[in-house]
Amino acid sequence: MRRFGPMFRKEFIQMRRDRLTLGIMVGIPIIQLLLFGFAIQTDVRHIPTVVLDESRTPSSRDIVAAFQNTGNFRIVSHVDGRDALDAWIARGDAQAGIVIPQDFPRDLARGTTATIQVIVDASDPLSSQAALAAAAGVAQVRNLAILSAAAHRGALPLETRVRPRYNPGLRSPNYIVPGLVGVILTITLVLVTAMAIVRERERGTLEQLIVTPITKTELMLGKIAPYVGVGLVQMTTVLLLGRFVFDVPLTGNVALLYGVAFVFIVASLALGLFVSTLVRTQQQAMQASFFFVLPNILLSGFMFPRQAMPVFFQWIGALLPLTHFLKVLRGILLKGVGVAELWQEMLILLLFATVLIALSVRRFRKTLD
Amino acid sequence: MTDSAVTVETRHLTRRFGPIVAVRDLNLTIAPGEVFGLLGPNGSGKTTTIRMLCGLLEPSEGTAIVAGVDVRESPDLIKERIGYMSQRFGLYEDLTVAENMDFFAGIYGLEGPSRRGRIAEVVSFLGLNRRLNQLAGTLSGGWKQRLGLACALMHRPPVLFLDEPTAGVDPAARRGFWSTIATLAAQGTTVIVTTHYMDEAGRCHRVGLMSQGHLIALGTPDEVAQQVGGKSLEDAFIILQERDEQEQDA
Numbered sequence: 001m002r003r004f005g006p007m008f009r010k011e012f013i014q015m016r017r018d019r020l021t022l023g024i025m026v027g028i029p030i031i032q033l034l035l036f037g038f039a040i041q042t043d044v045r046h047i048p049t050v051v052l053d054e055s056r057t058p059s060s061r062d063i064v065a066a067f068q069n070t071g072n073f074r075i076v077s078h079v080d081g082r083d084a085l086d087a088w089i090a091r092g093d094a095q096a097g098i099v100i101p102q103d104f105p106r107d108l109a110r111g112t113t114a115t116i117q118v119i120v121d122a123s124d125p126l127s128s129q130a131a132l133a134a135a136a137g138v139a140q141v142r143n144l145a146i147l148s149a150a151a152h153r154g155a156l157p158l159e160t161r162v163r164p165r166y167n168p169g170l171r172s173p174n175y176i177v178p179g180l181v182g183v184i185l186t187i188t189l190v191l192v193t194a195m196a197i198v199r200e201r202e203r204g205t206l207e208q209l210i211v212t213p214i215t216k217t218e219l220m221l222g223k224i225a226p227y228v229g230v231g232l233v234q235m236t237t238v239l240l241l242g243r244f245v246f247d248v249p250l251t252g253n254v255a256l257l258y259g260v261a262f263v264f265i266v267a268s269l270a271l272g273l274f275v276s277t278l279v280r281t282q283q284q285a286m287q288a289s290f291f292f293v294l295p296n297i298l299l300s301g302f303m304f305p306r307q308a309m310p311v312f313f314q315w316i317g318a319l320l321p322l323t324h325f326l327k328v329l330r331g332i333l334l335k336g337v338g339v340a341e342l343w344q345e346m347l348i349l350l351l352f353a354t355v356l357i358a359l360s361v362r363r364f365r366k367t368l369d
Numbered sequence: 370m371t372d373s374a375v376t377v378e379t380r381h382l383t384r385r386f387g388p389i390v391a392v393r394d395l396n397l398t399i400a401p402g403e404v405f406g407l408l409g410p411n412g413s414g415k416t417t418t419i420r421m422l423c424g425l426l427e428p429s430e431g432t433a434i435v436a437g438v439d440v441r442e443s444p445d446l447i448k449e450r451i452g453y454m455s456q457r458f459g460l461y462e463d464l465t466v467a468e469n470m471d472f473f474a475g476i477y478g479l480e481g482p483s484r485r486g487r488i489a490e491v492v493s494f495l496g497l498n499r500r501l502n503q504l505a506g507t508l509s510g511g512w513k514q515r516l517g518l519a520c521a522l523m524h525r526p527p528v529l530f531l532d533e534p535t536a537g538v539d540p541a542a543r544r545g546f547w548s549t550i551a552t553l554a555a556q557g558t559t560v561i562v563t564t565h566y567m568d569e570a571g572r573c574h575r576v577g578l579m580s581q582g583h584l585i586a587l588g589t590p591d592e593v594a595q596q597v598g599g600k601s602l603e604d605a606f607i608i609l610q611e612r613d614e615q616e617q618d619a
Binding site: 002003005006007009010013014017018203204205207208209210211212213214215366367368369 | 420423424425426427444445448449451453454455457458459460461462463464468471472473474475476477478480517520
């Protein structure tokens with residue numbers, strides 16, 4: 001391994017001199033974090049809603065206010081007829097409509113079932129689900145109040161007390177930011193090393209390099225080593241911004257997190273190297289990397305829960321290093337757990353890194369055919 | 370180990386790329402300190418031959434012994450004993466002259482004072498002193514070629530392979546380059562060089578003419594010229610090559 005040093009030094013100088021790439025590698029985490037952190041909210045609130053109140057009584061206004069008070073509905077307009085309400089939803093200016101029939105106060109007073117109709121634009125499942133749940137909640141609360149008054153009971157017979165652990169405020173950034181550390185590392189590091197060997201091939205420097213006694217392992221490790229540092233800088237940037245801009249807690253052992261991140265970074269770089277041995281040109285390397293990015297975002301559990309996926313896709317997800325690193329990230333940062341709970345994920349990441357480096361070394365040929 | 374009076378020996382060396390035979394049954398012996406020129410038009414198999422001798426391409430048939438090592442058996446060991454310059458500039462344009470030399474010295478296993486000492490030696494041998502901090506990409510053709518040679522010489526290889534080293538280099542720099550080669554050969558380095566230029570071929574101790582993957586003439590420049598009646602090497606080259614092509618067509 002004595003030729004690792006010169007190889008590392010050379011890669012480091014070249015990396016430092018390539019200001020554009022370096023700038024992009026530091027810029028991407030900042031931009032991504034701000035975009036994801038500010039823009040993406042999984043708890044849908046303030047759904048634009050139109051109201052068709054056919055009874056126009058205090059009790060109907062009362063129930064509309066109850067809807068608005070959930071925070072999930074934002075009343076944008078009151079309309080006079082069914083056609084107008086449909087038109088609002090069809091145009092997309094409203095995603096929900098509340099219809100209170102003329103009989104509503106009468107039924108309520110009589111003690112028969114009074115109905116309110118809630119129409120939801122389900123072409124967007126995420127916001128329609130939020131609307132459905134909130135609407136059901138409004139009725140539930142009202143029912144309980146009316147029933148307990150009728151039964152002359154001060155207390156409810158039953159209540160579930162849900163305590164959201166680890167993210168009591170149910171804040172999206174707490175979920176998104178730790179995941180983003182892993183996603184950013186995957187995207188940038190795989191791409192940058194996927195280019196590494198093909199770039200030397202295209203520039204004609206690979207031929208000069210492979211006619212020297214350098215071993216394949218020295219070459220591969222020397223190539224990825226400087227980028228381990230870049231990966232750690234990226235991670236630190238995201239964590240600090242997450243902490244101070246988005247107030248994401250850093251609950252657990254941060255030193256342990258860096259240790260696991262080191263292994264994950266090596267695994268990602270090794271994956272890039274592997275891509276590099278499969279392709280002939282930088283353009284192919286770029287395409288192959290992008291091809292790889294999508295399953296990482298969709299199947300790793302970064303945005304969509306893996307439990308909801310068919311088993312087949314859960315398996316594919318399990319083949320991605322990111323899936324396991326996300327568990328470690330969220331485990332350490334949000335839950336504050338350690339090796340006892342996460343050793344399996346850590347072992348798997350170590351296995352990924354080792355196998356991918358071995359595969360790349362095996363595939364790489366020190367010949368020109 | 371083979372005969373110490375021979376540094377390169379090929380036996381029935383053959384290389385195919387699919388149905389195309391790039392090098393066919395090549396038999397050559399080259400002595401230490403010899404400057405051997407491989408001549409021939411594009412596609413005649415010169416570069417393929419050199420790449421096989423450097424362990425960059427595996428022979429399809431036959432073998433070659435370079436500096437005592439069989440290219441088929443240990444292509445990696447060969448790389449410690451040879452220097453190689455490809456026709457395309459193969460150094461890092463985004464590194465300076467000094468950084469390139471430092472890198473290759475390190476890759477060839479030189480460390481500490483011996484690395485610094487050897488770099489200083491090569492720098493003064495090739496007159497690179499005033500270019501040390503210049504980025505390699507900004508050098509002219511002649512200087513790039515000297516830097517390429519400097520990096521290939523770091524580990525004092527007994528055999529040096531130069532694949533069209535003077536392509537794109539101005540005449541004055543070419544002349545300087547060839548006197549450097551003569552110095553190296555006088556010190557005992559075996560030099561195998563491919564070229565298009567007949568004046569350069571004339572400076573080789575021996576030349577081999579290649580056409581369509583095989584050797585059509587071998588000997589000193591004078592001997593090769595004699596084969597077609599004492600004309601110039603250039604005439605011999607053209608006549609022999611046409612003759613070969615006619616034979617192939619027939």
